[in-house]
Amino acid sequence: MAERLLEVESLQVSFATEDGLVRAVDDVSFTLDRGEVVAIVGESGSGKSVSVMTLMGLTRGNNSRFGGSARLLGKDLISASEHDLERIRGKEIAMIFQDPISSLSPVHRIGDQIVEQIRAHEDISKAAAFDRAVELMERVGIPRAADRARAYPHEFSGGMRQRAMIAMALSLSPSVLIADEPTTALDVTIQAQILEEIKQLSGSGESGVIFVTHDLGVVADIADRVIVMYGGRVVEQGTLDEIFYDPQHPYTWGLLGSITRMDREPPRRLPSIPGLPPSLVNPPEGCHFRPRCPHEFEQCPKVPGLEARVDGSPEHKDRCWLSLEEKRKRRVVGDQIGLARETVIG
Amino acid sequence: MSPEDAPAQPDPTDAGHARTDAGEVRVRPEPSANGKPLISAEHLKLYFPVKSGVLIDRTIAHVHAVDDVSLELTEGQTIGVVGESGCGKSTLARCMVRLLEPTEGSLRFRDRDITHLGRRQLSSFRTEVQLVFQDPVSSLNPRKRVGQIVGTPLRLHGMARDKAQARVRDLLARVGLNPEHVNRFPHEFSGGQRQRIGIARALALDPRLIVLDEPVSALDVSIQAQVINLLDDLQDDFGLSYVFIAHDLSVVRHVSDWIAVMYLGKIVELSPARELYDKPIHPYTEALLGAIPIPDPKENRARDRLVVGGEPPNPINPPQACRFHTRCPRATDVCRTVEPPLAEYAGGHVAACHHPMSVSEDEVKRATRSSLSPLSAGRLLPNGQEAPEGSEAAA
Numbered sequence: 001m002a003e004r005l006l007e008v009e010s011l012q013v014s015f016a017t018e019d020g021l022v023r024a025v026d027d028v029s030f031t032l033d034r035g036e037v038v039a040i041v042g043e044s045g046s047g048k049s050v051s052v053m054t055l056m057g058l059t060r061g062n063n064s065r066f067g068g069s070a071r072l073l074g075k076d077l078i079s080a081s082e083h084d085l086e087r088i089r090g091k092e093i094a095m096i097f098q099d100p101i102s103s104l105s106p107v108h109r110i111g112d113q114i115v116e117q118i119r120a121h122e123d124i125s126k127a128a129a130f131d132r133a134v135e136l137m138e139r140v141g142i143p144r145a146a147d148r149a150r151a152y153p154h155e156f157s158g159g160m161r162q163r164a165m166i167a168m169a170l171s172l173s174p175s176v177l178i179a180d181e182p183t184t185a186l187d188v189t190i191q192a193q194i195l196e197e198i199k200q201l202s203g204s205g206e207s208g209v210i211f212v213t214h215d216l217g218v219v220a221d222i223a224d225r226v227i228v229m230y231g232g233r234v235v236e237q238g239t240l241d242e243i244f245y246d247p248q249h250p251y252t253w254g255l256l257g258s259i260t261r262m263d264r265e266p267p268r269r270l271p272s273i274p275g276l277p278p279s280l281v282n283p284p285e286g287c288h289f290r291p292r293c294p295h296e297f298e299q300c301p302k303v304p305g306l307e308a309r310v311d312g313s314p315e316h317k318d319r320c321w322l323s324l325e326e327k328r329k330r331r332v333v334g335d336q337i338g339l340a341r342e343t344v345i346g
Numbered sequence: 347m348s349p350e351d352a353p354a355q356p357d358p359t360d361a362g363h364a365r366t367d368a369g370e371v372r373v374r375p376e377p378s379a380n381g382k383p384l385i386s387a388e389h390l391k392l393y394f395p396v397k398s399g400v401l402i403d404r405t406i407a408h409v410h411a412v413d414d415v416s417l418e419l420t421e422g423q424t425i426g427v428v429g430e431s432g433c434g435k436s437t438l439a440r441c442m443v444r445l446l447e448p449t450e451g452s453l454r455f456r457d458r459d460i461t462h463l464g465r466r467q468l469s470s471f472r473t474e475v476q477l478v479f480q481d482p483v484s485s486l487n488p489r490k491r492v493g494q495i496v497g498t499p500l501r502l503h504g505m506a507r508d509k510a511q512a513r514v515r516d517l518l519a520r521v522g523l524n525p526e527h528v529n530r531f532p533h534e535f536s537g538g539q540r541q542r543i544g545i546a547r548a549l550a551l552d553p554r555l556i557v558l559d560e561p562v563s564a565l566d567v568s569i570q571a572q573v574i575n576l577l578d579d580l581q582d583d584f585g586l587s588y589v590f591i592a593h594d595l596s597v598v599r600h601v602s603d604w605i606a607v608m609y610l611g612k613i614v615e616l617s618p619a620r621e622l623y624d625k626p627i628h629p630y631t632e633a634l635l636g637a638i639p640i641p642d643p644k645e646n647r648a649r650d651r652l653v654v655g656g657e658p659p660n661p662i663n664p665p666q667a668c669r670f671h672t673r674c675p676r677a678t679d680v681c682r683t684v685e686p687p688l689a690e691y692a693g694g695h696v697a698a699c700h701h702p703m704s705v706s707e708d709e710v711k712r713a714t715r716s717s718l719s720p721l722s723a724g725r726l727l728p729n730g731q732e733a734p735e736g737s738e739a740a741a
């Protein structure tokens with residue numbers, strides 16, 4: 001059994017705004033083991049980024065409120081002091097952001113930025129830290145790393161910048177690596193290369209990776225387990241195959257159904273989920289997906305619990321009132337596009 | 347021109363679109379080169395000067411953004427243009443709507459040469475060709491109300507105020523927005539809704555052609571599907587033609603009749619949409635397709651991918667001969683010395699490669715040099731034969 005790195009329990013994050021309290025994250029629980037990739041999937045505003053930024057302590061502020069706990073190797077990140085967090089951040093938990101150009105300093109050389117991070121946590125000489133920076137850059141596939149370490153971020157292409165971000169995140173061998181849409185801004189060929197790097201990282205058993213994305217193709221490529229978020233709540237979580245081949249929540253069905261697949265004859269009309277994601281200031285009562293859900297019934301104005309409902313897989317949980325039989329009867333996940341056709345009609 | 351004047355569109359229920367047990371499957375009319383070309387580009391080039399100097403700017407080099415591209419779009423059809431960032435696809439789009447003036451080559455719209463027309467002469471062309479931008483935030487003026495944004499093209503082209511207002515309401519309803527929202531500002535809408543505003547504005551003047559530059563890339567998946575379905579409906583209702591620029595091959599497949607793959611300013615493959623995915627001829631196309639993860643874990647694991655390393659070279663100084671040779675796993679000496687012409691295979695599928703994939707020896711033997719080939723391309727076909735001078739004139 002792999003080492004348990006992270007245990008998030010009923011995490012809640014809300015922000016006081018002029019319009020009222022925004023419940024960005026409402027009761028999110030999951031775990032992460034060493035060597036594992038957990039993907040968090042959801043649309044914009046689903047709370048996926050706020051969840052992971054909270055783990056890094058990046059959502060702290062006068063107007064933010066937290067609930068629940070997130071223990072990294074036993075230490076709670078939510079209640080940790082800013083001073084403690086500084087020691088943990090970068091060293092034990094590191095993050096790669098979507099947009100590398102705005103997360104690197106434009107006026108410092110790439111190598112120096114990595115050196116700074118290393119020296120903030122370890123007592124080593126500048127020269128030794130620089131050597132380590134070059135080594136890291138080589139490892140993530142930056143050619144001529146010794147020269148490139150002296151370049152500024154604007155001299156790098158998008159893919160190279162993202163590699164530099166990964167090198168920086170890896171500089172202190174963190175146990176947990178959070179990747180927040182790291183490939184969204186990149187071309188597919190570069191995306192494939194970056195995903196390969198991240199796979200190797202988790203495959204080597206060095207770190208556990210939390211991968212935030214909205215792209216189910218990327219999820220299918222990289223994840224071991226999947227968490228589906230909607231309107232600040234987890235609506236379904238399970239292993240990769242459970243989510244793709246035995247999805248329980250109508251929102252997951254909709255997500256899987258609205259994928260366009262390039263390897264299949266396209267349907268006449270793309271199945272889409274009607275309507276818009278909910279407002280988090282004034283969310284619908286009960287199930288947040290209710291207004292867009294075609295299967296709504298009288299139970300739905302009550303908040304369904306996140307429970308395991310499928311026999312034999314206690315870790316496969318969903319937040320929907322429909323019974324297992326009802327779901328299997330109603331589910332038509334992307335049948336038009338052939339996705340999981342053989343397994344869907346249980 | 348009103349929608350009623352549009353050429354007859356295939357009725358969704360007739361033979362052009364068959365319904366099968368697996369749900370309604372999109373069956374597009376066979377793409378044919380015989381229809382009337384709406385817009386055609388011939389050997390189109392657009393070079394951006396790179397300037398340097400303290401007091402006097404001297405041009406020291408050129409970015410070869412679009413480098414000898416020939417394309418033709420038949421009325422009522424959609425051509426998808428795909429490629430990595432920096433391949434020139436957006437520049438091509440901006441050329442085609444004449445926001446940019448081509449450096450060389452010619453551009454014809456309905457048999458009228460529009461390559462070098464001036465602002466005033468372009469006025470009538472502007473009503474027929476419209477552009478939808480990628481970013482629905484920065485392409486809508488934040489200080490203008492939706493009614494003004496959508497109505498301005500109408501007013502500019504001389505429609506009376508009250509008529510324009512009524513038309514704006516119709517347009518908003520047509521793209522799935524509430525006509526009551528004419529007085530709202532763009533920030534009051536979500537990303538998908540803003541893109542609908544952009545589409546309504548493009549539709550305002552009843553254009554024949556809409557160039558869509560990454561229209562859904564900035565949207566969430568479930569919203570992407572809504573917008574694509576809307577574009578589909580509008581095409582059927584108004585007989586529109588689309589040029590659809592995207593980097594997402596799965597989206598392009600859904601909307602296109604033809605797909606052009608661009609690399610470093612050149613078209614490397616042009617194919618009927620259906621064929622491109624089953625039968626990529628150019629190794630770059632294969633690499634692009636292989637790089638897209640399939641949203642099905644089992645198939646994804648079982649897949650054998652051609653992974654291309656590296657990044658596209660600098661378009662200021664692109665590689666000689668075949669531009670892909672620096673990253674191509676199949677490259678040989680000939681790729682470094684002779685620029686491959688676009689070889690035409692069965693069904694109008696063309697590709698510029700000396701070592702074509704997914705085609706039989708027989709097909710290679712019958713390949714001819716396409717008239718879309720760049721002027722600088724060699725005459726050597728993949729079957730090892732030199733195409734005789736003038737052999738492609740009849741295309």
